[in-house]
Amino acid sequence: MRISCCSLFLVIALAAAQGAQAAEITVAAASDLTFALTDIAHGFERKTGNQVRLAFGSSGNFFSQIENGAAFDVFFSADVEYPRKLAASGLAIASTLWVYGSGRIVLWAPVGSPLDLGKMGMSALLDPSVRRIAIANPAHAPYGRAAKAALESFKLYDQVRGKLVLGENISQTAQFVASGNAQIGILALSLARAPTLKGKGTYWEIPSDSYPPLEQAAIIPGAARDKALARAFLDYVRTPEAQAVLRQYGFHPPEEQ
């Protein structure tokens, strides 16, 4: 009895010691990275044995949180402006700012939709079967700004204005269309290619010259708890292995623009 008690204690002690060795970082990332970054984080965990905790949400929300002292180790923003502002105000390490890619937007319609996006392109938005068009809120969501810019450059904005419904972020916008409540939406290419939406609809890539580039950037906030591991993670995202994942979800490195 005594021996088994002792060995149990030993096992617990060993487990605790091991737990202490594996380090952990918390990463805040824009919701368009939900799938790509989850894959990449798994790769990093397999390779190094360290843990990556991922929090996905709107870039603007994370910006406010970091401004107010949230201790994220890395911040991936769908808009380069947020990390730039953090760097400028000294709340993030300016030298770590890295533009990792640019996002693309697509027209997306659910399976069973009468719209032939490939043939119709942007004119699908004017089809009489379209009663609601979901875009992200242009007031604060980068993908919403891009969607609005694209609508304006196709001279469609004033015509479709009354049909727009605004998602709080790009994932919620996807929900609106995927649930059938909106007939068409302007989504991130990365979401259109994600496993959860892949078989559920068709998409058409909106020409990237019709909206300003959606430059996405990562930075390490000054309040990061484990800066060394945060740097190691960013280095890993730069490896060809991780870059291939980003490309697979439609994020193209800036030099390919």
Added chain:
Amino acid sequence: MNWQALALSIKLAVIVSGALLVIGMPIAYWIAYSRWRWKFLVESVVALPMVLPPTVLGFYLLVGMGPRSPVGRLWLRVFGHTLSFTFEGLVLASLIYSLPFAVQPFAAAFRSVDRQLMNASATLGVSRLRTFARVIVPLSYAGIVTGLVLSFAHTLGEFGVVLMVGGNIPGVTRTVSIDIYDQVQSLNYAVANQTALLLLAVSFVTLSVVYAVNRKVWVL
């Protein structure tokens, strides 16, 4: 400040609390006086929106109003559009969401009415409906005002459900709480602060009315 959003929220809250007065009173009457042994199940259903996260209600409403659910399909066939992203959709969502805030104070007030007065009314040959109108309601006015005011305030402050099924359309579904959220997201802290302060003041006044009425500060 976004007056359009504020006006929309007030319109929504007035419609919803008014409708809940009409819908809530019979439900509360039944809950207060029924002796059915399974009554507790109905009471639980009425109270559910108080404990459920708005995301649960919002999720089911989004799917339920959508064209893939039987209800959504039926609505689409009759009215030519789905309920999601419409003001009527928000009214329906708020009716469900604020139901317990009306029904529970109503029922509590009805229950505290002296049974002997009701019996006396019955022995005088007065119908149940007239007894309700002439005896129960006047004696329950504090509870009725409480339910009315609480459901008004709760609808005014509703956020999660509106965010999930509203679609943020100016003048249609962009309520004041959504507007505050958007202002914070866009880093317009000054504007957000103005609207938030106003809502804070309105909420405080509303609750003060409830407590004052219940303490019988003013004799009506």
